[in-house]
Amino acid sequence: MAQALASITTTDLATLAIDRITRAGCEYGDVRFCTYRSQNFTARDRSLGNLSDNISSGFGVRVLLDGAWGFAASHNQTPAEVERIVDLAIEIAKASRLSQQTKVQLAPVEAYRDTYITPIAIDPFTVPIIEKAELLLKINDQLLQYSDKGIKKAYSFLRFTREDKTFASTEGSLIQQTIYRSYPGFSCTAVANGDAQSRNYERHPLNKGYEYIDTQDLLNQVNRVAEEAIEKVHAPKSPSGIRTTLILKPTNVWLTIHESVGHPTELDRVYGYESNFAGTSFATTDKLGKLQYAAPWVNFKCDRTQPGGRSTIAYDDEGVPAQDWYVVKDGILVDYLTDRETAYRLGRPSSNGCAYADSWSSVPMVRIPNLGLQPGPDGGKHTATLEQMIADTEEGILIDGIGSFSIDQQRRNFQFGGDAFWKVEKGKVVGMLKDVTYHSMTTDFWNSVDAIGPASERQQCGTNMCGKGEPMQVAQMTHACVPVRVRNIHIGGAS
Structure with a gap:
């Protein structure tokens, strides 16, 4: 036997x-x-x-x-x-x-x-x-x-x-x-x-x-x-309750992408099927093709075929082939992350392959794939290297790595920290700071981006510990991105 x-x-x-x-x-x-x-x-x-x-x-x-x-x-x-x-x-x-x-x-x-x-x-x-x-x-x-x-x-x-x-x-x-x-x-x-x-x-x-x-x-x-x-x-503590320019390295901005672009565009969250871990989403389907999610030179693209990506596979857990597609194109919300059920409800001819279960004992659900910030085009008006961003900043803060974060129940209002911070004055890095946090509304933040790094500065950052659902499942994904500069962002406590 x-x-x-x-x-x-x-x-x-x-x-x-x-x-x-x-x-x-x-x-x-x-x-x-x-x-x-x-x-x-x-x-x-x-x-x-x-x-x-x-x-x-x-x-x-x-x-x-x-x-x-x-x-x-x-x-x-x-x-x-x-x-x-x-x-x-x-x-x-x-x-x-x-x-x-x-x-x-x-x-x-x-x-x-x-x-x-x-x-x-x-x-x-x-x-x-x-x-x-x-x-x-x-x-x-x-x-x-x-x-x-x-x-x-x-x-x-x-x-x-x-x-x-x-x-x-x-x-x-x-x-x-x-x-x-x-x-x-x-x-x-x-x-x-x-x-x-x-x-x-x-x-x-x-x-x-x-x-x-x-x-x-x-x-x-x-x-x-x-x-x-x-x-x-x-180092001295960060000033608080002011607005300043932020220069964010890929090691920091990937988490902001994850929380303020990735989760809000999960279609099960948009439809209210999922509300655990910071709620549903402000990016409802009536805004599709209309919402100015970011500045016109900002593009977010999903890619489950990306070599080495943490979410790179050949097929999702519904047998849908890996794909690449824009979620935000020229600053406009143009698509979502779907499985077969939510794709049908949206009226799409097929899923874009975002179903994933973290265990044989878990039910597949919509999960963020590899979702990246596209580099600025060579010679583009808003394309700048990290060095150029710093040199062109009169006063600001350079941030590396991730720290604490929080976001409201519809992914509108957020706060992020970091792992290391440097003061920028008159185009030069002049010394470290500590205890920096920045605060913004999702669409205000991404519409305030005025410089994006080139493809040569792209890094494959991401997480192996994204929680979602009840009971909770854990997924992993890469957020390949480049440095960005964001103007007039609130840091510290109440202004």
Whole structure:
């Protein structure tokens, strides 16, 4: 019996599930067999803080019956369990229909039979644990060489994930994907005069192998980061309650893009299907094609095909191919992030492939893809390098890295911090500041952008920890962007 079960493949089980869904008369159904491996290393000061290597494996079945969704999942991957879970999902759909007022309909999608693997040079799970641990301890030791100057804490990390997915649907798709992700970084804390300030450095999370870790780059940044932490703790506090010019590096502006452009254009949030984690959205569909979201020279584009992007895949969790499209074009809101259900409601002929579930036990929902700020065109009136932005600024603040943030329940009004701040006077950087926050309304902010960096200054920044939904799911995405200069922005407390 055990040998017979061992010979059954994931494809066999997926086929079994789809056949049973079809025979039950469902108008649609899909199944995802997934295995997730995650490996996390941390070091605090001169000791390893954590080493975990976890595997989670199972499958989820989703059916659409009489216009209502049903979903069920299990870790037990046997034929009998597949049949039970399909039947359970169908019963849940029947129960859901009792209270559902409007039947769900889906935008069409073609059938695909395909395989995709993230292009990598070195599988991170084949690199010896001792090599990874020694790198973190070496970084921390180098940071703590500055202990006599005030560095009192050091922290470093390495994170790796691999997702193996087999997706099948009643549309006829059978898709296998393997996604690799790598993420290194470190930080230190300086203490002086009753204050503590941290400085961070990371190679932003990307879909790459161990080759992305780049030991030499990490070690080369250590001295700069430590010295800036020390300067920061001795720096004066930011002025408060005034308006000034901000020059934002990609390492800072990516989070502003994420919160004030990415989440407001998730169509399930726009329709009110989703309101957890800072509510719904001001960017309602009556504004589509009309709202001056940003200055006419500002463009935001989604791209799930972007090499290395944290959200780069071949197909989403509904079997829709990866695509690229503008959300904001020439400053105007022109599109949203959709799955098949919301695309149909919007009247679109197809989804743009934003359905994602963070586990075999999670239901796919609309998630932000790789969403980037397009560089300024060469020779463009509003195109300027970071150096040119600084040289052309009489008074302002240069911001690097991310800090605290908050945003209201419709994504209109926000506050962001950062990791490092420098005062700019008469076209020169004259010294660090600390405790800077900036505040604005979303459309006011993006319409106040007067300079955008060129393609040569584009960086692939982003996150591996975007929470959404209840129960919460975690997704990851890249926000490739360039430096920007924004005029007349409020900083600090009340003006």
